[in-house]
Amino acid sequence: MSSTSSEGRAGLSRASAPLWALVDCNNFYASCERLFRPDLAGKPVVVLSNNDGCIVARSPEAKALGIPMGAPEYQWRAFLQQHGVAVFSSNYALYGDMSARIMTILEQSCPKVEQYSIDEAFVRLDGALATQAAEAVRQLRERVVRWTGISVSVGVARTRTLAKLANHLGKKRADGLAFLGNGAEDFALEGDDAHLLFRTDDVLAHLPVAEVWGIGRRQARTLWAAGITTAAALRDADDQWLRRALTVTGWRTALELRGLPCIAVENAPLPRHTLVSSRSFARPVTELSALREAVACFTGRAA
Ligand SMILES: [Mg+2]
Known part of the structure; x- marks a missing residue:
């Protein structure tokens, strides 16, 4: 296995190289429903799948009650009633409309936006947007919440795969923002903004490989069998072996974890939804x- 933790060694000027921001709506369907029910602010809300079968979206309060994603509604009906959870049938026309509004706001702010699923988009940050990335994504986030009432989390990194991981980290923070890189200088983060940075090496070392974007159940099994259980081990795996065992797709994922952008919309992993x-x-x-x-x-x- 070669050790190629190469982020930061590509010879590009970090501050001016393009960055990727993954913008993802928080609890999207539940947030959309709450827009029209201000009385439900701070209350548990769930949204059901088609035909009201399963719970497919949960407000933070519903998550805190321990209601799992995908739970069958009939099994939880008594619990939902007992805890005063507001239950909505899904309204895809509403979610589609809110999604289009949010995408329009992103497009007005940034020239390159790739919608990935109904509630998330990759936004490329170039030039001034990259050199002042913290300010740019903070503004983006504020604009979306002010104009639509939907809160979003933003993860920023050098590649889409790392931006996905950064977004998960951002979701856990009150300000909804996270940068994933190997130093504040990667993003020209200054002063207080240095707190937005998570170190790639630390995060990947603790991340189960199955949680990497694009690593499905089958690839994860192949990786486990080879003793590769963390995202860091995937990043550092041998190129030839990766291409053979996981095909070019898995190899690209490893390159992206190294900070080399090589996944485009055309070859991006399909959304799970x-x-x-x-x-x-x-x-x-x-x-x-x-x-x-x-x-x-x-x-x-x-x-
Ligand atoms: Mg979301």
Whole structure:
């Protein structure tokens, strides 16, 4: 295994190299529902999947009650009632609309925005946005919350894969921001902003490899079998071995962990969320043509 913790050695001027920010909405569906129910501020809220089957979004208060993601509603019905949890059916038209508004705000602030899923986008920070990245993402975050009422977390790093990890760190902080790199100079973080920095080496050393963006269950099994259990070990794995065992996709992930950007929208791992566009019929459908029309309409929307 070669040891190639190479972030910081690419010979680029750190402060002016482009950065990636992952902007991710906090508890998106639950936050959208609460926008129209100010009486629910500070109260537990959950949103159910299609047909009200499972819990797919939880406000922080609902998380604190210990309600797990994906829990079947019927198993938790008594608990939800007992704790006064507000329960919503999903309203994808609303979430799609809020998502479009948020993406527009990001696009107005930054020239390059890649929407990744309904509630997250990669934003490229170039030039002045990169040299004053802390201020740029702080403003971005404030603008989104002020104009839409939805709070977002922002993770900043040299590659999209590291930005994803930075975002998870940002979610745990009150200011919703985190930078992942090997020194404050990577991002020109000055004064108090130095607190926004998490050191890549420390974070990757403690991160289970299965939690790296793009490492699915199958790749994780291959890695475990080879004794690679942390993100740091994946980063430092041998290139030839990576290409053979995980194909070029897994190798790219390792390069990204080293701080070398090589994942683009076209070859990015697919979001784990599925895409759904559906409604229930108002009355029983007996005509094939009516069914056909509805399926065509929602297939079109989903596409
Ligand atoms: Mg989210």
